[in-house]
Amino acid sequence: xxxxxxxxxxxxxxxxxxxxxxxxxxxxxxxxxxxxxxxxxxxxxxxxxxxxxxxxxxxxxxxxxxxxxxxxxxxxxxxxxxxxxxxxxxxxxxxxxxxxxxxxxxxxxxxxxxxxxxxxxxxxxxxxxxxxxxxxxxxxxxxxxxxxxxxxxxxxxxxxxxxxxxxxxxxxxxxxxxxxxxxxxxxxxxxxxxxxxxxxxxxxxxxxxxxxxxxxxxxxxxxxxxxxxxxxxxxxxxxxxxxxxxxxxxxxxxxxxxxxxxxxxxxxxxxxxxxxxxxxxxxxxxxxxxxxxxxxxxxxxxxxxxxxxxxxxxxxxxxxxxxxxxxxxxxxxxxxxxxxxxxxxxxxxxxxxxxxxxxxxxxxxxxx
Amino acid sequence: xxxxxxxxxxxxxxxxxxxxxxxxxxxxxxxxxxxxxxxxxxxxxxxxxxxxxxxxxxxxxxxxxxxxxxxxxxxxxxxxxxxxxxxxxxxxxxxxxxxxxxxxxxxxxxxxxxxxxxxxxxxxxxxx
Numbered sequence: 428x429x430x431x432x433x434x435x436x437x438x439x440x441x442x443x444x445x446x447x448x449x450x451x452x453x454x455x456x457x458x459x460x461x462x463x464x465x466x467x468x469x470x471x472x473x474x475x476x477x478x479x480x481x482x483x484x485x486x487x488x489x490x491x492x493x494x495x496x497x498x499x500x501x502x503x504x505x506x507x508x509x510x511x512x513x514x515x516x517x518x519x520x521x522x523x524x525x526x527x528x529x530x531x532x533x534x535x536x537x538x539x540x541x542x543x544x545x546x547x548x549x550x551x552x553x554x555x556x557x558x559x560x561x562x563x564x565x566x567x568x569x570x571x572x573x574x575x576x577x578x579x580x581x582x583x584x585x586x587x588x589x590x591x592x593x594x595x596x597x598x599x600x601x602x603x604x605x606x607x608x609x610x611x612x613x614x615x616x617x618x619x620x621x622x623x624x625x626x627x628x629x630x631x632x633x634x635x636x637x638x639x640x641x642x643x644x645x646x647x648x649x650x651x652x653x654x655x656x657x658x659x660x661x662x663x664x665x666x667x668x669x670x671x672x673x674x675x676x677x678x679x680x681x682x683x684x685x686x687x688x689x690x691x692x693x694x695x696x697x698x699x700x701x702x703x704x705x706x707x708x709x710x711x712x713x714x715x716x717x718x719x720x721x722x723x724x725x726x727x728x729x730x731x732x733x734x735x736x737x738x739x740x741x742x743x744x745x746x747x748x749x750x751x752x753x754x755x756x757x758x759x760x761x762x763x764x765x766x767x768x769x770x771x772x773x774x775x776x777x778x779x780x781x782x783x784x785x786x787x788x789x790x791x792x793x794x795x
Numbered sequence: 796x797x798x799x800x801x802x803x804x805x806x807x808x809x810x811x812x813x814x815x816x817x818x819x820x821x822x823x824x825x826x827x828x829x830x831x832x833x834x835x836x837x838x839x840x841x842x843x844x845x846x847x848x849x850x851x852x853x854x855x856x857x858x859x860x861x862x863x864x865x866x867x868x869x870x871x872x873x874x875x876x877x878x879x880x881x882x883x884x885x886x887x888x889x890x891x892x893x894x895x896x897x898x899x900x901x902x903x904x905x906x907x908x909x910x911x912x913x914x915x916x917x918x919x920x921x922x923x
Contacts, residue, residue: 463856656856724856
């Protein structure tokens with residue numbers, strides 16, 4: 428056991444449930460409890476509960492908070508309402524992606540950033556390297572536990588534990604002071620699975636109580652705890668990127684297919700110059716989705732072959748339990764990136780054929 | 796816990812003598828560790844395999860693992876049904892999920908494998 432790995436308040440709960448613990452981003456996290464595919468299918472058809480307390484939370488408070496974040500992220504935080512959140516990459520001056528994050532607007536002078544576990548130290552260093560007048564930064568990671576309850580039945584089951592009408596909280600909006608199972612949380616209608624659901628920001632000391640209460644409330648509905656393995660297959664089917672795999676400091680948001688988050692007209696931000704140039708001149712590589720024939724899995728780093736030559740590399744790959752296909756993401760030159768264009772991935776010396784696929788691989792039926 | 800009529804390799808394959816041939820698969824311990832198996836790559840019929848050398852691959856959602864031959868010899872049959880439905884490995888590792896049938900070159904090699912008791916001791920009878 429590596430003593431340097433951090434544990435969330437739910438570590439013992441994971442062990443009790445038979446969680447297989449692995450190192451992830453400096454934390455000891457459950458990759459699965461029963462089976463990745465069973466947990467995945469449960470999220471898609473009922474609901475699953477994830478411990479994502481390893482994510483980082485940073486409070487930026489003061490009149491300088493909004494201008495600071497506006498300078499650091501590509502999206503336009505000026506358009507956020509109080510109780511609304513947005514998703515954005517954060518770039519280097521070269522346009523590379525330091526991290527992708529959520530920005531929560533608590534008030535005109537208070538933003539909460541939610542950042543990837545593995546990038547928390549670097550993100551904090553980056554934020555601290557760009558102090559503004561009138562901004563106080565507080566790292567709240569250790570105080571906050573984050574539970575993600577995702578699936579078509581998540582709202583109905585969670586509703587049994589709270590008097591707050593959850594239907595009033597719309598997608599990418601949140602509400603503070605929500606009482607769930609007697610504990611106060613921020614309930615955010617966000618997630619990383621492609622299903623409806625909520626992410627609950629709670630005090631670390633309330634994590635176990637909330638975890639147990641939600642699993643108990645959903646027991647008869649077949650709710651299961653779900654680990655990082657299922658989280659990865661779910662997000663991949665939904666076409667969501669994983670920082671470190673599909674994007675990093677060597678890729679810009681335009682190359683990664685995140686152009687929709689880039690709001691050049693909002694004013695200056697770090698990386699804007701490079702992105703403006705890319706918009707005018709084009710990009711050298713483009714992230715694509717692909718589907719392969721057969722069931723062999725494309726793994727990170729495997730070569731992508733097109734027209735007999737290696738044109739790029741796989742960044743993420745897996746077997747999608749819902750779409751029942753071998754799927755993945757990778758970078759190829761833009762001229763090879765059209766949907767339907769044939770390709771192959773070299774898997775253990777064999778060129779496995781497939782084609783560029785439109786993202787997402789899976790989209791839930793929207794009822795609202 | 797582990798079928799007594801089988802012999803076991805330290806890489807978690809089992810071998811079953813059937814007259815002059817040997818049937819090969821992976822143990823429940825290995826199948827449980829892999830959990831969601833999505834793909835099995837087996838050698839072609841007629842291929843030669845060598846003792847404790849990789850003869851194929853079993854792929855789960857999270858990882859790909861080599862399969863090691865518990866005997867040297869020639870592959871005379873492969874389990875096509877397993878390739879069609881790899882998840883059988885998690886359901887019936889000693890029966891329906893057999894992988895290859897081998898004509899062994901040196902039946903003495905089976906003596907180098909473990910019996911059920913020794914294998915159980917190696918993997919620890921405790922739940923994983």
